[in-house]
Amino acid sequence: MSLPFASRDDRKAVESALAFAPKFDENGLIVAIATDHVTNEVLMVAYMNEESLRKTLELGEAVYFSRSRQEIWHKGATSGHVQKVKEIKTDCDQDALVLKVEQIGSGCCHAGYPSCFYRAVPLESDVTATDGDYPLTQQSEQSYDPDAVYKK
Amino acid sequence: MSLPFASRDDRKAVESALAFAPKFDENGLIVAIATDHVTNEVLMVAYMNEESLRKTLELGEAVYFSRSRQEIWHKGATSGHVQKVKEIKTDCDQDALVLKVEQIGSGCCHAGYPSCFYRAVPLESDVTATDGDYPLTQQSEQSYDPDAVYKK
Incomplete structure (x- = not known):
């Protein structure tokens, strides 16, 4: 069930409304911080474009956009060391995401x-x-x- | 005691050596994630240029670079709600920082x-x-x- 993202026209609404209006930067990316869902320790910092964010929401596993390879990067897809998403948070101006994940593997x-x-x-x-x-x-x-x- | 940052010429050394070689992006910025030093919860995501990173290392309080105002931003300098830095971590390719901070104020x-x-x-x-x-x-x-x- 893929739904539209909300408008970012009203800056006040982006901060206070309960509608997801992610901001992608001039490269079409939003920063995504993966944290351990138990300890909250930051595991890694990566980026998502709209397609990878939508895949993350759909799969419940972290899907990033590799800036070096310029391609969608389903973390752990080959190794099996995926990140099961327990929760996603967005910040006040909705230009950053925090993922609480269960990191599979070592x-x-x-x-x-x-x-x-x-x-x-x-x-x-x-x-x-x-x-x-x-x-x-x-x-x-x-x-x-x-x-x-x-x-x- | 301001010291030089290490060279980034050797990609393997950036990952494995014990020398600080931060990477600033095409806008001269590095992403800095402030986390609560007790709970590890992510508090905010901001950016630093070299000057603000050096001020952070010098003061032991978080100093960012405001992308919207295009200026150095000593968080809490006017309100008193500073972030006391307890620890700074860098990641494998040294293009991101995690700050464990004590957030003063509410x-x-x-x-x-x-x-x-x-x-x-x-x-x-x-x-x-x-x-x-x-x-x-x-x-x-x-x-x-x-x-x-x-x-x-």
């Missing part, structure tokens, strides 16, 4: 981690001139071998 | 809500043709009067 990140956000950035109060640049802190270990999953 | 959203994500979007299995469009579900109440905070 992680969402192509680099082998449970989350793409596996490194922390120090504040300036935590660095010294001898560091040369901002040293990141590794926060989680790889949960699977990406070569085995993606290259075999 | 909310982060200019529309008066604790979080900008106060409405849920239904999946297609939850709508019917008679809905006309996708009816959103209100998930939280306003926690303050935005007119009183922003217009007095």
Whole structure:
């Protein structure tokens, strides 16, 4: 049951009305943030065009638009590591989406981690001139071998 | 102590090395997602240019770049409702940031809500043709009067 998106003509209504009026940017994309439905930790940040958003709503699984490949990207379609959508939220001006998902498999990140956000950035109060640049802190270990999953 | 950002020349190093090499897009921006440092709920999605990212690292408070006003935006600088940064994370390709923040005051959203994500979007299995469009579900109440905070 695919329905039209609501008009964005009335800015106040976009913020306060209970009608879905997503805003796609000049590239036809809206940012979509996948979070773990239990811990709320951010798993990854990706983008959707209208077609991938509609497929997400239809399937109940996250479907993105790959900016590098310029194509629809049903996350996990080949590996089986799909993201089951438990809830979708939109923000005040409806130009961003948060997906609460159940990540199937051992992680969402192509680099082998449970989350793409596996490194922390120090504040300036935590660095010294001898560091040369901002040293990141590794926060989680790889949960699977990406070569085995993606290259075999 | 402002330090240089690391080179992005080696794509593999960007993913695996412990050096901060943020990617700014064609508009000079990187997406920054503010989450509550206790619940991990996403509070808002905004953008930073290099100057605002450096100010964030320096101050330990979230400083964004307002795309609508095209200016540096120290969140809460006038209202006092700043976001104290507890942690910053970057993702595999370092083109997105997650900030874990303590939101000072009663909310982060200019529309008066604790979080900008106060409405849920239904999946297609939850709508019917008679809905006309996708009816959103209100998930939280306003926690303050935005007119009183922003217009007095």
